[in-house]
Amino acid sequence: MDTNSDIVTITLNPAIDQTVFLDRLHVGSVNRTSHHHRQPGGKGVNVSSMLGGYGIASIATGFLGKENPRLFNELFKNKGIRDEFVWIPGETRTGIKIVDQASNETTDINFPGLAPSFPDLQQFEKKLRKLVKPGRWFVVAGSLPTGISLDFFEEILALIKSGGGKIAADTSGEALKIAIDSGADLIKPNHHELAEYLGHDLPDFPSQVAAATRLQKEKVPHVILSLGSEGALFLTPEKALMAAAPPVKVVSTVGAGDSILAGYLAGLTTGRNASDRAKLATVFAWCALEDVRRQLPSQAEIQKRQSRIKVQPLSKLNS
Helix, strand or coil, rough: ECCCCCCCEEECEEEEEEEEEEEECCCCCCCCEEEEEEECCHHHHHHHHHHHCCCEEEEEEEEEECCCCHHHHHHHHHHHHHEEEEEEEECCCCCEEEEEEEHHHHHHHHCCCCCCCCHHHHHHHHHHHHHHCCCCCCECCCCCCCCCCHHHHHHHHHHHCCCEEEEEEECCHHHHHHHHHCCCCCEEEEHHHHHHCCCCCCHHHHHHHHHHHHHCCCCCCCCECCHHHEEEEEECCCEEEEECCCCCCCCCCCCHHHHHHHHHHHHCCCCCCCHHHHHHHHHHHHHHHHCCCCCCCHHHHHHHHHCCCEEEEEEHCCC
């Protein structure tokens, strides 16, 4: 595994994902699980985990609780992830994912998480400053915990950009707006998050394509627009593509979007062309949908799956 990582993931509000599977969710009643799974999570942590499964080491930073470190320490060791987290008093929050297997819908219950103190923020900024170098990708992903202001978030992005780093932002709301205005190099919104950023509805596929295309041409070099089961748009300086996997037996949607981002960055940092990046990103998401553990198969199986990804130029879809 390559230990000279070109990718740093920043997860300011990580979680332990407790995924609970029910035959059917009965609201207001007693529900009994058919099975469950527990693993370290948070959007940036998920990206690091998937990269590690592909053989690409990464550096992970943010804030973690000192009182429940085991799952994270095991993940870092097993996936070649360099731990640069600031460990603070308390427990890392648990995020509960309830999978209704009858409807294939997932209900998220997200806890607020730990609140870093001012000295914690200073320690994080000191770590980050040492990690920034020209050309290195920084994945800034997920929600902001209590105690971290949008001003501090903006300072983080400015620090990365001033040192020549590249920003891949996977967030929403005001944080997404700040990321774009700060010069993000890659974003991965879904069409709801894109509409929220623009301040108006995007009611159909043509309006979503037009909005994402304009954003890519004017502000962000790489835009991945997630379209759920329909696939994703990959708008890049080279090409505009639509990619989709064959029908997938969905076990859990948790982490699928993070996996798209991980696959795309894996392609970027290994010199793949636009089409191959879209295929690899789609395969990563496919694997996450089929396995709650977000495990990648062998390299041979990944290559086989890449050959089954349907990639079309956007111009062909619009004709």
